[in-house]
Amino acid sequence: MASPMVQDFTTPVIRNVDLGRGNWLLEFQAESAAREMRPAQFFMIGVPGSDVLLRRPFSVCGLPGTFSDGSQGAVQVLYRVYGRGTKLLSSLGPGAPLHILGPLGRGFTSPPEKTTKIVLVAGGIGCAPFPAFISELQREGRRATMIYGARSAGELPLLDWFRERCDEVVVTTDDGSLGARGLVTAPVEARLEARGQNPLHLYVCGPTPMLKAVAKRALAAGVVCDLALEAPMACGFGVCLGCVVPTHERPDGPVAFERVCVEGPVMRAERMAW
């Protein structure tokens, strides 16, 4: 779905909660931007007056109604501290101003056919867009299965939240500290094999190697697969071309380049010319 009216605004932090292991949940007031937003769309977020000049992209994690304690018009962003921008964000307390641009990009859309089985695949902090999506599915009277992988047990933020709201959450960790030892691809393959004649739709968000591995298996099985892509972003609105990825209309067709910030971040697996 195309982005609704993009807004550029300054708004205070409502709360910025340390979830442990470098994961934080930031809440801010977004008013009409929150009402128009789709799961997996994103905001560019900066801190006015700081020496981190470029805003950074973050998926919307919670839209109004996703987390029961979220106030009207407030949205939440789940982020992991990596470098200067996210370290600065984690230092902010309630009332600190944020410089926001959004909503941006194209988000997830639930399958039109109600009998389609929905499988969400998340790698670590790639779980960020799924709370908003799961809440939307709940409002439609639908539930999903989630396959949630990370390097180790401490890197699975909001795991209990997902367990309460999904039919099933299958956990994998690289080190075997929780769930099955290994990658998300093994339970993905199991779901693809077990689906029989039933339609299935995969929604995937996480590191690019994980997206590629899941996309490959989905394509081989002929299953619809939406990928929430990550790319370096300077502008977030289609001008700098820093975020382009190779795509094609058909596997043997010519390769074009599309902008993750405008044509994505959600793209169909078959469009990718990786």
Ligand SMILES: Cc1cc2nc3c(=O)[nH]c(=O)nc-3n(C[C@H](O)[C@H](O)[C@H](O)COP(=O)(O)OP(=O)(O)OC[C@H]3O[C@@H](n4cnc5c(N)ncnc54)[C@H](O)[C@@H]3O)c2cc1C
């Ligand atoms: C559409 C979109 C949505 C996103 N949504 C989220 C989200 O909801 N939550 C979230 O935490 N992140 C999200 N990201 C990633 C997030 O934008 C980056 O983590 C952030 O820009 C890092 O900024 P920084 O200044 O802290 O790090 P930088 O100073 O820019 O980078 C510091 C170091 O960390 C590495 N690094 C930066 N980002 C990542 C990363 N994501 N994975 C691995 N290494 C990295 C860099 O290569 C560099 O070595 C999203 C990215 C995109 C494109």
Ligand code: FES
């Ligand atoms: S981030 Fe500038 S074109 Fe996409």
